[in-house]
Amino acid sequence: MTITSGKSSVTGNTGKKGAGAVAPLTRSQLRSRIAKLPRMRMAHLPTPLEEMPRLTAELGGPRILVKREDMTGLAYGGNKARHYEFEIPHIRDEGYDTLINIMDYHSNNARMTAAAANKAGMRYVLVLKNAAHRSVQGNLLIDKLLGAELHLLDQFQSETAGDYATKLKEKLESEGAKPYLLQDHLFPRIVGMVGFVDAGLELLDQIEELGLQNVHIFGVAGRSLCGLILAARNLGLDWKFTGVQVTYDPPLDEYIFQHSNDIKALLDLPLTYSKADMPVLTQYVGEGYGIMTPEVAEAIHMAARTDAIICDPNYTGTVMAALIDQVREGNLGMDESVIFLHTGGLPAVFTFAEQLAKWKG
Numbered sequence: 574m575t576i577t578s579g580k581s582s583v584t585g586n587t588g589k590k591g592a593g594a595v596a597p598l599t600r601s602q603l604r605s606r607i608a609k610l611p612r613m614r615m616a617h618l619p620t621p622l623e624e625m626p627r628l629t630a631e632l633g634g635p636r637i638l639v640k641r642e643d644m645t646g647l648a649y650g651g652n653k654a655r656h657y658e659f660e661i662p663h664i665r666d667e668g669y670d671t672l673i674n675i676m677d678y679h680s681n682n683a684r685m686t687a688a689a690a691n692k693a694g695m696r697y698v699l700v701l702k703n704a705a706h707r708s709v710q711g712n713l714l715i716d717k718l719l720g721a722e723l724h725l726l727d728q729f730q731s732e733t734a735g736d737y738a739t740k741l742k743e744k745l746e747s748e749g750a751k752p753y754l755l756q757d758h759l760f761p762r763i764v765g766m767v768g769f770v771d772a773g774l775e776l777l778d779q780i781e782e783l784g785l786q787n788v789h790i791f792g793v794a795g796r797s798l799c800g801l802i803l804a805a806r807n808l809g810l811d812w813k814f815t816g817v818q819v820t821y822d823p824p825l826d827e828y829i830f831q832h833s834n835d836i837k838a839l840l841d842l843p844l845t846y847s848k849a850d851m852p853v854l855t856q857y858v859g860e861g862y863g864i865m866t867p868e869v870a871e872a873i874h875m876a877a878r879t880d881a882i883i884c885d886p887n888y889t890g891t892v893m894a895a896l897i898d899q900v901r902e903g904n905l906g907m908d909e910s911v912i913f914l915h916t917g918g919l920p921a922v923f924t925f926a927e928q929l930a931k932w933k934g
């Protein structure tokens with residue numbers, strides 16, 4: 574079933590017909606589902622949807638655009654600004670005054686949580702894995718500037734970072750604080766999708782404005798992309814998605830697919846996502862998270878030298894490498910409008926300065 578909503582062509586959800594098919598929500602119905610959750614405005618929105626004409630020409634493939642989630646603000650931008658608009662009020666409204674977070678030393682999440690905690694006037698205790706003796710650069714430098722209370726673990730301590738953080742939490746409680754250890758709760762694991770359901774509504778307006786057809790969105794196989802998928806499915810849109818895996822840990826089932834019903838319930842949605850909605854490219858991870866591949870280094874340089882888009886070595890650089898490879902391999906239709914979801918991560922380029930500067934194309 575194809576119906577028309579505004580200027581864009583939309584199809585019935587999942588293409589299923591007849592009894593049992595679920596009618597799509599209108600935009601205002603979806604907006605009102607999101608509006609039921611408490612929200613603290615932090616992100617610079619809407620983020621631009623920008624053409625990448627020089628990359629498109631260089632690759633000789635389909636039209637490529639970029640959704641600039643790297644421009645959300647909140648201490649150098651990224652997808653988490655949308656996440657925290659919903660996460661922080663939820664936690665604060667439950668009476669917590671302190672956030673405890675366990676992350677890797679170059680984590681974007683660590684940095685953006687610090688920024689969000691500051692905005693909300695909450696104390697922020699950050700347990701960073703594999704962080705001892707690292708040079709203070711990239712996200713770690715910003716964590717410091719933002720005043721995060723840092724616990725820099727060495728490789729050995731990192732294996733039991735959860736126990737370390739739990740002990741910290743107990744200590745803070747004994748001192749009268751009300752700490753919220755992010756890794757102990759379900760809400761922080763799924764709330765990122767809410768912000769990106771909202772982003773889906775925003776993107777739909779921009780796609781219509783440009784008259785784009787055959788929309789195909791590439792992004793990190795994660796919660797942000799799932800949020801866009803949720804928006805598309807519940808609005809009955811025919812957008813295609815490709816997720817790019819950037820890490821083996823945690824496995825994607827545990828990270829996103831097992832939470833499809835949790836987010837459906839949280840937002841009271843008629844439909845949720847499944848694996849079939851997000852084909853995942855697994856071949857671009859390389860040795861593992863935090864180890865930049867030569868293809869990612871090439872992709873970072875190519876996006877920068879064509880359309881002046883800076884990608885990061887862990888997440889968006891991997892998606893860009895995948896996108897470039899897929900175009901070169903002829904796996905994308907020339908009639909597609911390919912949207913690269915730039916989820917941020919920019920301070921990490923400074924952590925990888927030496928490797929990036931050595932690259933010779």
Ligand SMILES: Cc1ncc(COP(=O)(O)O)c(C=O)c1O
Pocket residue numbers: 651652681682765793794795796797798885888889916917918
């Ligand atoms: C730059 C960047 N992109 C994407 C992701 C994936 O996040 P999510 O699963 O919340 O979409 C992260 C996670 O920290 C990130 O830092």
